[in-house]
Amino acid sequence: MEVIRSQKRTPSNDTVSNPKIPLYLTAPQMEVRLEEFELFAIDRLRVLKGVSDGLARGRNPKEMDDLVDTLWKEHMRDPDASVMLNKDIISHFVLRLVYCRSDELKKWFLSMETALFRHRFRLQNFEAQRAIVGEFGLPYKAVTGAELEGLKERLGQVVRSLGQISPTVEAVYYKVPFEEVPDLVASRRVLIQKGFAFVAGSQLVSLVVTQFRSHISKALILTNRKWTTTIREREKDRLTPIVEALSTSYLGPDYSQSTEYAEISLKDIDQVAKSSFPLCMRHLFEKVREDHHLKHGGRMQLGLFLKGVGLKLDDALAFWRAEFTKKVGSERFDKEYAYSIRHNYGKEGKRTDYTPYACQKIILSAPGAGDHHGCPYRHFSEDNLRAALGRMGLSSRGMEGVMDQVRNKHYQLACTMTFEAVYGTSCDAGINHPNQYFEESQKILKSKTPPAPV
Amino acid sequence: ERKMIREEIESREDEKMIDAAQMNNPEPEECFNVNYLRIYYGGKSNLFPYSDIHKWLSYGHDGKHPGCDEYYFGRREFSFTLENDVYLRYKSFKNASSMEDAIKSNFPYKIDIGAVYSVDPDKRHAYSQTGTNVFTPVERELVFDIDITDYDDVRYCCSGADVCSKCWPLITVAIKVIHTSLTEDFGFKHILWVFSGRRGVHCWVCDPKARRMTNEQRSAVAEYFRVYKGNENNARKVALMGYSLHPFLARSYVDYLKGFFEGELQATQSIFSTKDKYEKILAMISDEDIQSELRGKWENSARSSLSEEAISLVRWEQLKNTLQSKKHKAPTLRMCVEEIVFTFTYPRIDLEVSKQMNHLLKAPFCVHPKTGRVCVPIDPNNCDEFDPLAVPTLSQLIEEINSGGSRMDVDDDEDSDTSLLAKSIKFFRSSFLEPLLKSCKEEIESSYKTKIGKSKDSFSW
Secondary structure (H helix, E strand, O other): OEEEOOOOOOOOOOOOOOOOOOOOOOOOOOEEEHHHHHHHHHHHHHHHHHHHHHHHOOOOHHHHHHHHHHHHHHHHOOOOHHHHHHHHHHHHHHHHHHHOOOHHHHHHHHHHHHHHHHHHHHHOOHHHHHHHHHHOOOOOOEEOHHHHHHHHHHHHHHHHHOOOOOOOOOOOEEEEEHHHOHHHHHOOOOEEEOOEEEEEHHHHHHHHHHHHHHHHHHHHHHHHHHHHHHHHHHOOOOHHHHHHHHHHOOOOOOOOOOOOOOOOOHHHHHHHHHHHOOHHHHHHHHHHHHHOOOOHHHHHHHHHHHHHHOOOHHHHHHHHHHHHHHHHOHHHHHHHHHHHHHHHOOOOOOOOOOOOOOHHHHHHOOOOOOOOOOOHHHHOOHHHHHHHHHHHOOOHHHHHHHHHHHHOOOHHHHHHHHHHHHHOOOOOOOOOOHHHHHHHHHHHHHOOOOOOOO | OOOOOOOOHHHHHHHHHOOHHHOOOOOHHHHOOHHHHHHHHOOOOOOOOHHHHHHHHHOOOOOOOOOOOOOOHHHEEEEEEOHHHOEEEEEOOOOHHHHHHHHHHHOOOEEEEEEEEOOOHHHHHHOOOOOOOOOOEEEOOEEEEEEHHHHHHHOOOOOOOOOOOOOHHHHHHHHHHHHHHHHHHOOOOOEEEEEOOOOEEEEEEOOHHHHOOOHHHHHHHHHHOOOOOOOOOOOOOOOOOOOOOOHHHHHHHHHHHHHHHHHHHHHHHOOOOOHHHHHHHHOOOOOHHHHHHHHHHHHHOOOOOOOHHHHHHHHHHHHHHHHHHHHHHOHHHOOHHHHHHHHHHOOOEOHHHHHOOOOOEEOOOOEOOOOOEEOOEEOHHHHHHOOHHHOOEHHHHHHHHHOOOOOOOOOOOOOOOOOOOHHHHHHHHHHHHHHHHHHHHHHHHHHHHHHHHHHHHHHOO
16 A cells, blocks of 8 residues: 555445455555545444444344444545445455554454444345445355255244244255354354354355454464554654554543442552552552542542442542542532432432543543642643652653653653553553553453563 | 382372272273383383384474484473473473483373474573564464363263263264364374373374474364353353354254264263252253243153153153244254263363464373373274273283283284284274375475476576
């Protein structure tokens, strides 16, 4: 893929076979404008984020089909079909660069791209689906004639076992090694004989999705290698800053559903704040303990963070109550503060389940007098910041690197460097969400195996 | 070498609770002790078949063909459990004699076999966990573990670690169902079934295809076999939805489960004969009216002079007839009869054992420390004949040596060999090892030829 600066783009002519969904098997040979490089990627990222949201909310397959259709039309459509296809291909490959750079990023990207592919595939008609299967070069022949006749009765049994009262044995079945369709095998949705699964036309999704996933997974490993060995250095004045900014532009996981690392309890909270909170939240937490109060901005920023970290509503209410009642008394707490805490957890009013703030949002906030929210790397004076970093355990040498980033206004990189200094490990993905900082920190602290000597 | 045997009574306390009715087992103190173990694994007698195990796990890589990978055996993980539960993992051996030496210096109470890794397990710390040179499993047999304790809620003769001739048939039926599926559905050819030494069986699927399966694929096969989803919280632990059984379940039902349920199971477990027992079955019927109707019939017939087995059969017929006429009442009643049969008879495998490549499993021909029985192979085509209480014990083997009654060299041609273990070893060799090695050699040769062919091609322009 050639990236050029602001020149008229020549229309791509490599979409010879023109399947509706490209398989991203090879990097495209086409010219891309630098601006499009970034914009296309952002649009695709919005689609992937929408998919992520949908899955997190437990949408069923049909709902996901509709969601994907809507998202695609909203962000990726273009009146010119070949332009639309180019955007599809280019945006995917750009995002590979962005998301190949750590295991966490790879896992997320792989899941979302696979889900996206699955539902786009389901939306196609049967002919288009067969064409895509053909694109993969899968050597599976359709089962016909005498062989199909011999299987008909049992194929009918399979259909009936899945809840269809009158077995419509489909016209086309593919004979496929059972290893290629693990999810169909696991749920007994296919007939299996002598190592082969008989996959109905309508079940092709399973087959191609497994192939797709496997291919992208391998590709990401290769892309990462290429990135670290050549591309990152070669493109350091051109593409690299864009790629790195794309991952910090917050469109990753939103932490509104707390993960396996969640579930902190009230009794642990002080200890966990000291060991795993990023600086912005540590500061807010210390202030609550100290002043027994926080203004609105701080309550929102810290409160939602605690929710994302796994503090249950009851514990949250207990926490805030314990502190605030030292200053304002129990009645006032119930009247003025309890409601908004429940509101944050989606238990009042609109019942929107608010999501914890990402770094971008926090950095852009404007703390005023008496406020303690915002991003310390941006909003603290140099002296205060140094003091705070010292309390986190940074040496003066470690601090210099961080202060350097701060001077250059790279606040998230400053926080990332702090993370690296505190835990003694590198964080390739870069910090872009306080809950991400927390989770990564917990992962490190919880892992008991010492690093293997090389 | 008959010496005073040190009795390790303190670890055998639980064995003393064995019901007298099951005293086919020898006195607990005589079952197993460290001295017997030394004789089994070491010295002149060499009961443990070192070279057969080595041949098996080498899968044809014996160095005799240029296509062989001479380091293959050395990348296999073994683990030893020693006396006092000391556990040694990541053991690996260059060849048969170093494996033999290690066993003879440790006399492990248990030997487990793990996966074949990308590098010697011994040297794994030299490799990082990321990048290209990673310590990771590359091959491992597809394995299954069936344990009678998983059937405790449906067997009335024993519970826990005990097993008897009344409940062992559950394992026999499980072998039949799983073995048929592995061969007919999945097309596997090299399958070894092994007695686990006390109360269950292990299955080792050794086809190359099976050894290379990913965790996801193993999980898929395990889930394919899974029907029972029980715990304390649900009464209906088998839920068969849809309008018919999947062909695999239908075949299992027709060929094995139905006959077993209506025949042997009724005789051995009498699952309808008392109120406690039949209430459990009534709870599986998701319709109160049908439950009451049947309960009414059965409560009143308690004074019958029929045998327990006959009573059970009568009640089963009543249940089937009632459900047959009423099954259209609700979707959950459609296959209620089948569900009950499946609950009592369908195989219950330990899913976790099968799903991960790095899961360790006990080696065949080990001796079980609690029973002293040898983990011998079981013939799946003759599994009705297998009696877990007739398996040779360590003390019987020692007795045999001491009485000087048999030759220890197992000679395949010599039918007069009467040593207790000879039959098992012969079976292992002829039914499993020889066909397996033949097929492995063919594979090594053909993939070697392909490789040579390819590199020849690469020289042609």
